[in-house]
Amino acid sequence: MRDAGKTYDPELWKSMVDMGWAGILVPESAGGSDMGHAAACVLAEEMGKTLAASPFLSTAVIAATALRQVTDQRASEALARIASGDATYALAVDESAKFDPAKTRMEARAEGNGFRLSGQKKFVADGGNADRLLVLARTGEDLTLFDLPADREGISRDGKEMIDSRDSADIRFNDVAATGDEVLGQVGEAMAVLRPALEAGQAALAAEMTGLAAGALGTTIEYLKERKQFGVPIGAFQALQHRAAHLWCECEVTASAILHAGRMLDNDPENATLAVSLAKARASDTAQRAVQEGVQMHGGIGMTDAFDMGFYMKRARVAAEWLGDYGYHANIVAQSRGF
Amino acid sequence: MEATDLQAFRADLRAWLEENCPQEMRDGRNDEASICWGGKNWNFASEAQRIWLERCVTKGYTVPTWPVEYGGAGLNREQEKIFHEEMRRLNARYPLQSFGIWMLGPALLHFGTHEQKLHYLPPIARGEIRWCQGYSEPGAGSDLASLQTRCEDKGDHWLVNGQKIWTSYADKADWIFALVRTDREAPKHKGISFVLIDMQSEGVSTRPIRLISGVSPFCETFFDNVKVPKDQVVGEVNRGWDVAKYLLTHEREMISAAGGTMGSGRALGAVLAESETGLTDPILRADAMRAEIDGLAIGLTLERYKDQAEAGQGAGDASAMLKYMGTELNKRKLELVMAAGGSDALAWEDGRAPNWLRTKANSIEGGTSEVMLSIIAKRVLGLPG
Numbered sequence: 028m029r030d031a032g033k034t035y036d037p038e039l040w041k042s043m044v045d046m047g048w049a050g051i052l053v054p055e056s057a058g059g060s061d062m063g064h065a066a067a068c069v070l071a072e073e074m075g076k077t078l079a080a081s082p083f084l085s086t087a088v089i090a091a092t093a094l095r096q097v098t099d100q101r102a103s104e105a106l107a108r109i110a111s112g113d114a115t116y117a118l119a120v121d122e123s124a125k126f127d128p129a130k131t132r133m134e135a136r137a138e139g140n141g142f143r144l145s146g147q148k149k150f151v152a153d154g155g156n157a158d159r160l161l162v163l164a165r166t167g168e169d170l171t172l173f174d175l176p177a178d179r180e181g182i183s184r185d186g187k188e189m190i191d192s193r194d195s196a197d198i199r200f201n202d203v204a205a206t207g208d209e210v211l212g213q214v215g216e217a218m219a220v221l222r223p224a225l226e227a228g229q230a231a232l233a234a235e236m237t238g239l240a241a242g243a244l245g246t247t248i249e250y251l252k253e254r255k256q257f258g259v260p261i262g263a264f265q266a267l268q269h270r271a272a273h274l275w276c277e278c279e280v281t282a283s284a285i286l287h288a289g290r291m292l293d294n295d296p297e298n299a300t301l302a303v304s305l306a307k308a309r310a311s312d313t314a315q316r317a318v319q320e321g322v323q324m325h326g327g328i329g330m331t332d333a334f335d336m337g338f339y340m341k342r343a344r345v346a347a348e349w350l351g352d353y354g355y356h357a358n359i360v361a362q363s364r365g366f
Numbered sequence: 367m368e369a370t371d372l373q374a375f376r377a378d379l380r381a382w383l384e385e386n387c388p389q390e391m392r393d394g395r396n397d398e399a400s401i402c403w404g405g406k407n408w409n410f411a412s413e414a415q416r417i418w419l420e421r422c423v424t425k426g427y428t429v430p431t432w433p434v435e436y437g438g439a440g441l442n443r444e445q446e447k448i449f450h451e452e453m454r455r456l457n458a459r460y461p462l463q464s465f466g467i468w469m470l471g472p473a474l475l476h477f478g479t480h481e482q483k484l485h486y487l488p489p490i491a492r493g494e495i496r497w498c499q500g501y502s503e504p505g506a507g508s509d510l511a512s513l514q515t516r517c518e519d520k521g522d523h524w525l526v527n528g529q530k531i532w533t534s535y536a537d538k539a540d541w542i543f544a545l546v547r548t549d550r551e552a553p554k555h556k557g558i559s560f561v562l563i564d565m566q567s568e569g570v571s572t573r574p575i576r577l578i579s580g581v582s583p584f585c586e587t588f589f590d591n592v593k594v595p596k597d598q599v600v601g602e603v604n605r606g607w608d609v610a611k612y613l614l615t616h617e618r619e620m621i622s623a624a625g626g627t628m629g630s631g632r633a634l635g636a637v638l639a640e641s642e643t644g645l646t647d648p649i650l651r652a653d654a655m656r657a658e659i660d661g662l663a664i665g666l667t668l669e670r671y672k673d674q675a676e677a678g679q680g681a682g683d684a685s686a687m688l689k690y691m692g693t694e695l696n697k698r699k700l701e702l703v704m705a706a707g708g709s710d711a712l713a714w715e716d717g718r719a720p721n722w723l724r725t726k727a728n729s730i731e732g733g734t735s736e737v738m739l740s741i742i743a744k745r746v747l748g749l750p751g
């Protein structure tokens with residue numbers, strides 16, 4: 028797919044929609060299956076294992092969760108379009124090289140009944156192809172979240188070639204008009220809508236990374252059994268056995284954090300912050316360890332471009348950054364644990 | 367179990383704990399000086415410690431998950447979780463800890479005859495008999511199955527000769543559960559039996575060995591023509607390795623539990639912040655954050671495995687993982703405690719140094735970290751060799 032110059036495969040997304048995955052967090056009344064975050068994490072984990080590129084996280088997890096925080100007609104129609112595959116979304120939050128929604132500078136100036144948005148977003152995952160954008164902007168002191176069509180006049184998208192070959196865009200907003208209706212939730216209260224959406228996305232992204240780590244580990248274990256040097260499978264060397272065993276331990280421990288995050292989001296979403304940040308921190312760490320160990324234990328072949336391990340490594344690097352890196356989430360854990 | 371039943375259980379338990387747990391026992395301490403080990407020679411550190419044990423015994427709360435007929439409270443997994451939550455809520459000390467509770471009990475519940483269970487379990491639950499573990503020998507450490515302590519069938523009794531080493535608390539224990547060789551011809555795993563021996567028996571002697579942490583909780587243990595009654599073998603003769611391994615999984619989980627902290631114990635940051643300079647050093651703070659994150663995740667893994675075990679999805683080799691991850695983490699944590707303490711922590715009387723030094727054994731006792739990794743590589747990952 029990368030070599031065909033595409034950043035995602037619309038056919039793959041269509042088949043995911045047909046299987047009902049787009050509506051996994053959409054209420055049944057809007058045509059979804061409403062299976063919850065733990066189930067969404069299971070799907071994301073599979074996608075990580077198989078390196079499937081799709082707007083699942085941005086659309087079915089993040090945007091769907093954001094829209095669910097709002098209970099008007101417009102939001103439920105938007106949810107229905109997500110479930111049916113008629114709309115894909117991207118979340119436009121980042122403005123600098125590090126995720127930090129609180130530092131948002133992009134301005135939404137009130138004008139009449141609406142707003143005018145000006146500024147620049149970067150590292151908008153799935154932003155090159157998405158039909159709609161969730162945009163975080165400052166209205167005076169406070170933050171407001173907008174739900175806009177991506178082809179609105181004044182929006183220009185600059186698709187970036189990323190190391191993981193997936194869709195990511197820098198997006199410029201040049202005096203873009205937004206109506207009051209396009210505010211998601213209340214003016215000045217973006218976080219009421221965005222926090223649950225981010226947490227859902229962070230948990231699912233952590234799940235994707237856990238699947239990715241498991242995929243890298245599985246590929247490596249197979250190779251250790253196959254590859255012979257010195258007349259024996261290299262998996263017979265204790266130096267490699269212990270590296271692989273340690274990696275497996277890390278993966279097991281991280282899997283527990285993912286499971287817990289999914290359950291907390293389903294059962295006690297008001298108090299899920301610690302569980303989600305724990306999951307994202309652990310997953311970022313584990314996935315990056317898994318790909319590094321994977322390359323090392325493959326020797327020369329691990330460095331070749333045609334081989335999967337490199338794809339795992341690049342995706343792990345991007346996913347570790349997206350929606351907050353290890354340090355960002357470690358600080359949240361530390362705060363809630365009284366550091 | 368119905369949610370309302372669980373709520374009622376929690377309410378009753380909470381009321382009972384509030385009423386019965388002495389104030390002095392509500393400091394959550396779990397260091398050597400505060401643990402109640404029980405046994406014939408036990409000297410209670412305080413009246414509160416004695417009362418707390420006595421009251422818990424009447425409810426079966428020293429061994430909450432054991433069946434009532436063997437001295438437990440017969441709690442199921444959900445109730446057990448609640449029990450620990452409520453104990454933590456009060457910051458209550460555990461009333462009794464022992465090798466009998468952690469290791470021998472589970473093995474007897476699984477392999478013992480009904481008579482053996484009735485005979486040996488209730489005194490463990492009541493804290494009357496203290497047990498020690500006779501596995502390691504000078505020539506049999508990681509390669510435990512090469513043990514040589516000899517046990518001969520003399521018709522109406524067994525005769526035991528040999529030496530054990532690193533036997534924790536052998537000098538304070540009333541009884542020992544030991545691995546002995548009952549068949550010298552069979553392959554090494556197939557000639558081992560699991561026997562229970564009264565430390566008062568003629569021919570048993572111990573010699574303490576001092577640890578780097580200053581105290582002397584372990585010993586050499588000698589068996590010189592020790593007569594053991596025939597009914598003191600657990601499981602089948604020559605099949606003791608099965609019992610030994612089963613017990614080791616419990617031992618490993620117990621040792622690893624010290625590492626995990628989700629919701630339990632105190633946050634590492636809070637502990638470190640108490641030292642004079644607190645958490646102002648950015649490197650210390652970053653290391654502590656990592657340790658906290660790993661500890662929370664390991665704690666969740668412990669819970670996940672318990673849930674799986676409850677659901678009948680055996681996680682036998684998983685104990686090797688918990689043991690390895692839990693103990694390596696615990697060592698990291700105590701390094702941080704020492705670093706935060708600075709020179710204050712270097713004086714023996716300060717008390718942090720012995721704990722720090724003691725944790726170094728965590729990745730050795732009950733099977734070393736390297737052995738755990740090899741078990742995982744072979745049994746879980748299926749690597750050759």
Ligand SMILES: Cc1cc2nc3c(=O)[nH]c(=O)nc-3n(C[C@H](O)[C@H](O)[C@H](O)COP(=O)(O)OP(=O)(O)OC[C@H]3O[C@@H](n4cnc5c(N)ncnc54)[C@H](O)[C@@H]3O)c2cc1C
Pocket residue numbers: 254256257261264266267323324325326327328330
């Ligand atoms: C970028 C790059 C440039 C290179 N340039 C050159 C070059 O110019 N000329 C040239 O001749 N070669 C070159 N090589 C090849 C390089 O020397 C080999 O890749 C290297 O020797 C490893 O061999 P291998 O790839 O067959 O891995 P393997 O030998 O199959 O090793 C696979 C894994 O098993 C481990 N392993 C193997 N044996 C043991 C053991 N006994 N005990 C413990 N672990 C073991 C290894 O450490 C590794 O982790 C290059 C490789 C790369 C990646």
Ligand SMILES: Cc1cc2nc3c(=O)[nH]c(=O)nc-3n(C[C@H](O)[C@H](O)[C@H](O)COP(=O)(O)OP(=O)(O)OC[C@H]3O[C@@H](n4cnc5c(N)ncnc54)[C@H](O)[C@@H]3O)c2cc1C
Pocket residue numbers: 498499500501502503506507508509531532533534535584727730731732733734735736737740
């Ligand atoms: C504080 C403490 C309390 C203890 N309490 C008890 C007790 O109550 N009862 C009891 O029976 N025992 C007890 N032990 C003993 C403990 O179980 C043994 O120390 C342990 O099994 C290791 O055996 P060893 O000391 O002979 O080390 P060895 O087996 O000699 O190991 C030395 C080093 O070699 C490594 N090594 C060994 N084999 C391999 C291999 N195949 N591959 C890679 N590396 C290997 C080990 O990991 C270790 O690093 C206690 C130990 C300590 C420290």
